[in-house]
Amino acid sequence: MFRTTECQNDDPVAVHFSDVPEWWKYQKSSNLKFEVFMHPVIAMICWLVLGTWLLPAFAHPAEQAEKKLRGSWAATKAERDGKAVDDVVGNRLVFTGNRFQIQSKDGKALYAGTFRVNPSAKPAAIDFEHTEGVFKGKTWKGIYRLDANTLTICDNAPELNKARPTAFEAKSKSGYVLITFKRANS
Secondary structure, three states: OOOOOOOOOOOOOOOOHHHOOHHHHHHHHHHHHHHHHHHHHHHHHHHHHHHHHHHHHHOOHHHHHHHHHOEEEEEEEEEEOOEEOOOOOOOEEEEEOOEEEEEOOOOOEEEEEEEEEEOOOOOOEEEEEEOOOOOOOOEEEEEEEEEOOEEEEEEOOOOOOOOOOOOOOOOOOOOOEEEEEEEOOO
């Protein structure tokens, strides 16, 4: 189909396209155009598929942490300024979306608002921004630790002028409250 001839540039093999059928010239040319066009398209499709598959792995850590906190938590132990606080035991902390509500043992709403978490902080940080009640417009700044069905929160609720706690302790005159919660079934 192709004939070889001696070239003037000492190349032993040369193809004369005059011997190639016309349909092959156009086929080869259109395949080349198709390949040049399709390589970026295929690469883009691969990245889209891979990106969609990996998206949950790179989801915002705060959103994942908020999802783990969702639900109702019952206070099982509380300490303020180095002393046990029995009137807090039995209260419920309820997380729904980015909102929180603290209810008394009899179900009465005590505090409510929005919350934000920063699980990347060491220890993980939580802020309770009050949108109702006596603390409206105020923020409790705290830290939290979540171990399976146990949530421990230490914050500056008793004294809002105190900085965020750095350890899970509520020593005498520290101005912090330390509360341990268990996930409630209902």
